[in-house]
Amino acid sequence: MVQAKARGPYAKTPARRAEIVRAARDSFAEHGYAQASLRGIAERAGITHAGLLHHFRNKDELLAAVLAERDSEEWQQGADEVDSPDQLGPYLAELIRHHQTAPELMRLWIELAAAASRPDHPAHAYFVGRYERGRAQFADGLPDKAARGRLREGVTPESAAVLFQAVLNGLQLQWVLDQSLDIVGPVTDFVQLLFEQENTR
Template sequence: MDRARQRGPYAKTAARRADIIRAARDSFAERGYEGASLRDIAKRAGITHAGLLHHFQNKDEVLTAVLAQRDDEEWERSLAEVDGQSSPRRYLTETLLQHQRAPELMRLWAELTAAASRPGHPAHAYFVDRHERVRSHTAEAMREREAEGRLPEGLDPDSAAALFLAVLHGLQVQWLLNQDLDIIAPLDHFLDLVLLPVGREASTETPA
């Protein structure tokens, strides 16, 4: 009975936070970070401004929660794609297209990533952990491809992972500056250079 009673308030709090994050995601996507207000987010979530402040101290905390949720969703989807043996290229293409449908969130992600590089930023620890998790996961995937003979000779898995993440993030920033830019084709070309098809000898496919 005691345990059941403890679950009630916790579940209610988690549900309320989820409502706030959903409302904030809509508000940020429509109005941008500067245009969105905590009062607007609270109204969308169906609570008072004071009620929102019970869960989040400021707008920076709300934004971090929104972007962390988006990151978690994409992480879970990427794991499901791997388990389902789906094409990594198709997953990456779908992810980029999804980001392009919400450019304001993509812009906020880029801005917060840069700001959180400062050790004193409240989201610094989260982004450091997130970067290491993604880098480690990508490097492991590259090691699997190296074992299959699918990395060019002289390119180690850690370097391949760093290059891949730099290209993926850099292309999105370029698109934010010019939304007529095609970033899917350049990503495909990069993958062609880094990931050799199965059965081809890496030593014979490395450009001179």
């Protein structure tokens, strides 16, 4: 007897994977990573538990997909909204405020990034690539002499890219530890420290 070809919830399609990732993102934010179950995520996505495992082998793999999707969305949003140093501060302030609406996802990202520092961690290659892309995108976001010329004297685009990631990630870690801390003000202050004001040149 010929086995029927998998279809419906078992079909490996990008659309189905996207539905599962969205369901996982909502579940992690609502219940926390530890309390969210694959069965609950599958039910939220309208798929069986076996169907979910057809796309993602375990919860760690699904978490990595959730965080990768968030990164992709934010990189695209940044590319669309920021085309000058003057727009960077307001964009980062809004990005941080958005992250603060889902502190559990912020905490999960920090925990996974730290764990992935081990070369044998399943997400190690992803995070290495993520930081490389982030640095390149920041440096490439200063495409003309006018933008590059507004960097503080002695600061290269490559150095600024490293500092940018360090400050953004470090501020969010501090906020996860103490949610009464204002990190929106410091991130906008950092941008002002990094770039000269246009009318001062």
